[in-house]
Amino acid sequence: MTITITAFERSPDxxxxxxxDMRVRWALEEVGEPYEVRLVTFAKMRExxxxxxxxxxxxxxxxxxxxxxxxxxxxxFHIAERHAGLLPRDANARARAIAWMFAALNTIEPxxxxxxxxxxxxxxxxxYEQRLHSLELTIGKxxxxxxxxxxxxxxxxxxxxxxxLLMVTILLRLKGSALLDDYPNLLAYLARGEARPAYKRAFAxxxxxxxxxxxx
Amino acid sequence: MTITITAFERSPDxxxxxxxDMRVRWALEEVGEPYEVRLVTFAKMRExxxxxxxxxxxxxxxxxxxxxxxxxxxxxFHIAERHAGLLPRDANARARAIAWMFAALNTIEPxxxxxxxxxxxxxxxxxYEQRLHSLELTIGKxxxxxxxxxxxxxxxxxxxxxxxLLMVTILLRLKGSALLDDYPNLLAYLARGEARPAYKRAFAxxxxxxxxxxxx
Numbered sequence: 001m002t003i004t005i006t007a008f009e010r011s012p013d014x015x016x017x018x019x020x021d022m023r024v025r026w027a028l029e030e031v032g033e034p035y036e037v038r039l040v041t042f043a044k045m046r047e048x049x050x051x052x053x054x055x056x057x058x059x060x061x062x063x064x065x066x067x068x069x070x071x072x073x074x075x076x077f078h079i080a081e082r083h084a085g086l087l088p089r090d091a092n093a094r095a096r097a098i099a100w101m102f103a104a105l106n107t108i109e110p111x112x113x114x115x116x117x118x119x120x121x122x123x124x125x126x127x128y129e130q131r132l133h134s135l136e137l138t139i140g141k142x143x144x145x146x147x148x149x150x151x152x153x154x155x156x157x158x159x160x161x162x163x164x165l166l167m168v169t170i171l172l173r174l175k176g177s178a179l180l181d182d183y184p185n186l187l188a189y190l191a192r193g194e195a196r197p198a199y200k201r202a203f204a205x206x207x208x209x210x211x212x213x214x215x216x
Numbered sequence: 217m218t219i220t221i222t223a224f225e226r227s228p229d230x231x232x233x234x235x236x237d238m239r240v241r242w243a244l245e246e247v248g249e250p251y252e253v254r255l256v257t258f259a260k261m262r263e264x265x266x267x268x269x270x271x272x273x274x275x276x277x278x279x280x281x282x283x284x285x286x287x288x289x290x291x292x293f294h295i296a297e298r299h300a301g302l303l304p305r306d307a308n309a310r311a312r313a314i315a316w317m318f319a320a321l322n323t324i325e326p327x328x329x330x331x332x333x334x335x336x337x338x339x340x341x342x343x344y345e346q347r348l349h350s351l352e353l354t355i356g357k358x359x360x361x362x363x364x365x366x367x368x369x370x371x372x373x374x375x376x377x378x379x380x381l382l383m384v385t386i387l388l389r390l391k392g393s394a395l396l397d398d399y400p401n402l403l404a405y406l407a408r409g410e411a412r413p414a415y416k417r418a419f420a421x422x423x424x425x426x427x428x429x430x431x432x
Contacts, residue, residue, distance in 0.1 A: 055365040056323055056358060067308045073322055074315035092283045099290035105318065106289055107272055110326040121350075127343035142272060149271040 001065040002036060003028065005075075006050070007209060008059055009039040015210030017203045018116075020072040021060040023169045025205055027076045027162065029198035031083035039209065073105045073166065080162040093158055100156045100163025108146065109170045111138040116173055139179055147183040154192060168193030217281040218252060219244065221291075222266070223425060224275055225255040231426030233419045234332075236288040237276040239385045241421055243292045243378065245414035247299035255425065289321045289382065296378040309374055316372045316379025324362065325386045327354040332389055355395055363399040370408060384409030 005028075007021035021037075028035050044050055045057045053061040054070040062069040062078070069075050077098070080086035088094050115135040122128050146167075150156060155164045171190055174180050180187050193199055221244075223237035237253075244251050260266055261273045269277040270286040278285040278294070285291050293314070296302035303310050331351040338344050362383075366372060371380045387406055390396050396403055409415055 051361075051364075056319070056361045058323075067311060069311055069315050071315045071318035071322060073318040074311070077314060077318075078311050095283060095285055095290070095294050098293060099285050099287045102287035102289040102293075102321065103272070105322045106287060106325070107274075109322070110329075113326075114330070125343065125346075127341065127347075130341075131343070131347075145267075145272045148267075 003033060004036045004038055004063045006038050006040050006053070006059045006061045007206065009041050009209075010213040011206070011210050015207040017169075017206055018173055019059065019206065022202060022206055023072045023166060024060050024062065024075050024079070025202035026165055026169070026199055027079045027086060029201045030165070030196075031079060031085050033079070033083065037205075037209070073101060076162050076166060077101060086162040086165065088158060088161065096157045097161035097163045100161065101166050104163060104166035104170050108142055108167065111135055111142065112170060112173050115139060136179060139174070143179065143183055143186060147186050150185055150189060152185065155189075160196075164189075164193065168199075219249060220252045220254055220279045222254050222256050222269070222275045222277045223422065225257050225425075226429040227422070227426050231423040233385075233422055234389055235275065235422065238418060238422055239288045239382060240276050240278065240291050240295070241418035242381055242385070242415055243295045243302060245417045246381070246412075247295060247301050249295070249299065253421075253425070289317060292378050292382060293317060302378040302381065304374060304377065312373045313377035313379045316377065317382050320379060320382035320386050324358055324383065327351055327358065328386060328389050331355060352395060355390070359395065359399055359402060363402050366401055366405060368401065371405075376412075380405075380409065384415075 005021060005024050008019055011019045013019055025035070040050060040059060045054070045059065050061075051057055053063070053068050056070075058070070060070075060072055060075065062075040069078055076086075087097050115132065118128070118131055118135060122131060125131075155161065156167065157163065168190055171180070171186065172194075175190070180190075194203075221237060221240050224235055227235045229235055241251070256266060256275060261270070261275065266277075267273055269279070269284050272286075274286070276286075276288055276291065278291040285294055292302075303313050331348065334344070334347055334351060338347060341347075371377065372383065373379065384406055387396070387402065388410075391406070396406075410419075
């Protein structure tokens, strides 16, 4: 059955791989599943056809036969559950890898995403510096905890898992800020993620979409 | 095997059921699993023994034999996967229920939690009114989308699931604000959640902890 995902016709991140379709592309590349992409504009994301697939008008979505899914975390989990390579076989190790998926999305991503939004939407507000400082304090605490837990390991809990895949895509949003500078082990962790052939294929695919849109 | 979770010795929400152990208690009550609770102070949450269980120094944690888990979403999923009653048996319906779990935690919870934090931490800042307004705009959009999708249904996708359980615990944080007033179907949805016997038992259990701490 053909897998079809949705992605931005013209991603606001200019092809830097920060849009949430990147996670799904990477997961599909890790397990070797081909997929098709339907590009959507912001206007189209609020039309009934897209809202039927994604109640909050976001990307990505995932269609495969009768199944329609939304939420990048749920889509990555669905892929990981049905194919070898993204979740350990041992039941306890699998449960811990899933805990890292939720930690990435619910504990690490919110302040990092808030910071990204603030740098766009609040840059000219009188409180911008103070708000940025407060967000960066929160992010710094999370990174310190994450760095201590990762230690000298390659991945968060044993072999590379869907938890690492989500965590890497989230931490990549901090590249170019100074926030990761104090944590060489997190920088090396990100580099290990980016070096995976499946990551590179997924990154190239989403970049090609942006490049084509810009040339068009 | 005995299940042990952690919870605040003295919850900052004063027993209103908003701390994240409530989700885990409710899930365990839904599936009829007994559990023990180890209470922790904020100081204890930063000690090595707790950080070994929860890298970010939060509650709840979940211990069962050799397995130690963190992240409320992952713990609820673990319970739902191992017991009937919180996830549909049909594979596609199960995947959609999991999508609602991720949507609750990653799309609905962040702005609602940010608003709760802002009302505590930013109340005296010069930007408070504007920041609150901006957060409430975001929350309002999410609620409008959620209300439209729920429609006249009792639950988000067929029978009550772990997705509803998480969504209800998150929306309950808005009770007492005016944000839900425009959405009678969401208010009725919350009331259906609170009326479940398992919810009531879980709520009473967490309230008893707070009451004991206050009397002590």
